[in-house]
Amino acid sequence: MIGRWHGLVIDCPDPQALAGFYEKLLGMIRVQDEPGWVVIGDAPDRPGVALARVEAWQPPKWPDESSNMHFDVRVDDRETAGEKVLELGARRLEGGGETFDVYADPAGHPFCLVAW
Incomplete structure (x- = not known):
């Protein structure tokens, strides 16, 4: 180490x-x-x-520019969690999949809400 x-x-x-x-x-x-x-x-x-x-x-222009790093935040219910992060000032971004949705924090950094 x-x-x-x-x-x-x-x-x-x-x-x-x-x-x-x-x-x-x-x-x-x-x-x-x-x-x-x-x-x-x-x-x-x-x-x-x-x-x-x-x-x-300057925030990255999702999905055209890579953010290099982002948080994956595990949640129990993507829909409920999505509503809550929008209330906190996040915005929904393009993309996502069967187990995750993509958002931007108030400064524009992408992050994902993930549920298994």
């Missing part, structure tokens, strides 16, 4: 707002909150998701 996973950093225009979205989506808490930088997770001493302010942020 070379190292241990510390976190995933997501570039965005407004870290505080996007952290609020992911806190509700993933059931995480804010463990660090500074101007331009917010970290959410399940505990301060465990890996988390960081949101970093990037002034010139």
Whole structure:
């Protein structure tokens, strides 16, 4: 082993707002909150998701451009979960399949709601 996973950093225009979205989506808490930088997770001493302010942020143009990475969020009911993420400011994207639907978070990052 070379190292241990510390976190995933997501570039965005407004870290505080996007952290609020992911806190509700993933059931995480804010463990660090500074101007331009917010970290959410399940505990301060465990890996988390960081949101970093990037002034010139441009979201990928789904499905034409790859986002390189995205969250797959497991849910019990895709329809109910989809309604809830739309209420939080997500928007539905093209694509999906038998077991997943594709959305964009409020900053435009794609993520999938997956049910088996």
